Amino acid sequence: MNKTMSKPIIVAIDGPAGAGKSTTARRVAERLGYVYIDTGAMYRAVAHAALQRHIPLEEGAMKGLVDTISIDMRNTPSGPRTYLDGVDVTDEIRSAAVTNIVSTVAAMSGVRRSLVALQRHIGHAGGVVMDGRDIGSVVFPHAEVKVFLIADLDERIRRRTTEQRERGLALSEDDIRSQIVDRDRLDSQRADSPLTKPDDATVIDTTRLTIDEQVEKILDLVTTYRKTYDLISNFGGL
Numbered sequence: 001m002n003k004t005m006s007k008p009i010i011v012a013i014d015g016p017a018g019a020g021k022s023t024t025a026r027r028v029a030e031r032l033g034y035v036y037i038d039t040g041a042m043y044r045a046v047a048h049a050a051l052q053r054h055i056p057l058e059e060g061a062m063k064g065l066v067d068t069i070s071i072d073m074r075n076t077p078s079g080p081r082t083y084l085d086g087v088d089v090t091d092e093i094r095s096a097a098v099t100n101i102v103s104t105v106a107a108m109s110g111v112r113r114s115l116v117a118l119q120r121h122i123g124h125a126g127g128v129v130m131d132g133r134d135i136g137s138v139v140f141p142h143a144e145v146k147v148f149l150i151a152d153l154d155e156r157i158r159r160r161t162t163e164q165r166e167r168g169l170a171l172s173e174d175d176i177r178s179q180i181v182d183r184d185r186l187d188s189q190r191a192d193s194p195l196t197k198p199d200d201a202t203v204i205d206t207t208r209l210t211i212d213e214q215v216e217k218i219l220d221l222v223t224t225y226r227k228t229y230d231l232i233s234n235f236g237g238l
């Protein structure tokens with residue numbers, strides 16, 4: 001049997017806000033027949049729960065919260081959906097209120113510990129494309145394919161502005177710029193699992209790439225991995 005056909009792998013996609021992670025990761029998952037997991041949506045679900053239940057944004061209270069809620073990520077024909085205690089919160093977690101506090105929530109070690117455990121549980125058997133900030137560095141340091149997506153700040157702002165307008169939200173470009181700059185700073189400077197490029201990740205600058213081009217580049221990395229794995233397997237190395 002050709003082992004490469006059957007070995008489901010983990011594709012880890014990290015990078016800053018607006019670098020094109022979710023759309024690209026979702027399409028890569030579709031092409032591979034894999035599950036797509038947007039880990040940012042998990043942090044957003046916790047932030048949403050905190051707002052709903054008026055939980056103070058401090059470690060102890062937030063750790064208590066995260067241990068009592070259930071977060072469920074489902075891939076449906078209409079796209080990935082996020083459930084909080086069985087309720088679909090896919091749209092709610094994109095609100096400005098959630099976006100404003102999510103980086104603070106994601107900086108809390110107690111919250112991260114629980115969500116990382118859940119992410120490992122979901123992805124441990126492979127067959128998953130997971131995007132976030134620490135997937136290749138912390139969640140799955142042994143992921144077979146690691147990608148770090150980057151893009152110029154102006155391009156990231158342009159993409160987020162278009163995305164927000166499509167959702168009917170009326171934030172100005174200046175608001176979006178300061179949101180992205182603030183979140184980049186918080187995500188990169190936090191003590192626990194900051195956004196960093198793992199040494200063994202492939203950097204893809206998406207500033208001038210179409211989504212299709214980004215997807216193809218990542219699928220090429222998967223093919224290269226499989227060929228290498230196949231070669232090693234054929235030599236009896238694995």
Ligand code: DC
Pocket residue numbers: 017039040041043044102103104106107131132133134135183187
């Ligand atoms: O990708 P996003 O904008 O939906 O992410 C929401 C927040 O969660 C953002 O502040 C980064 C943080 N995050 C994280 O710390 N670790 C992850 N694996 C995914 C997201």
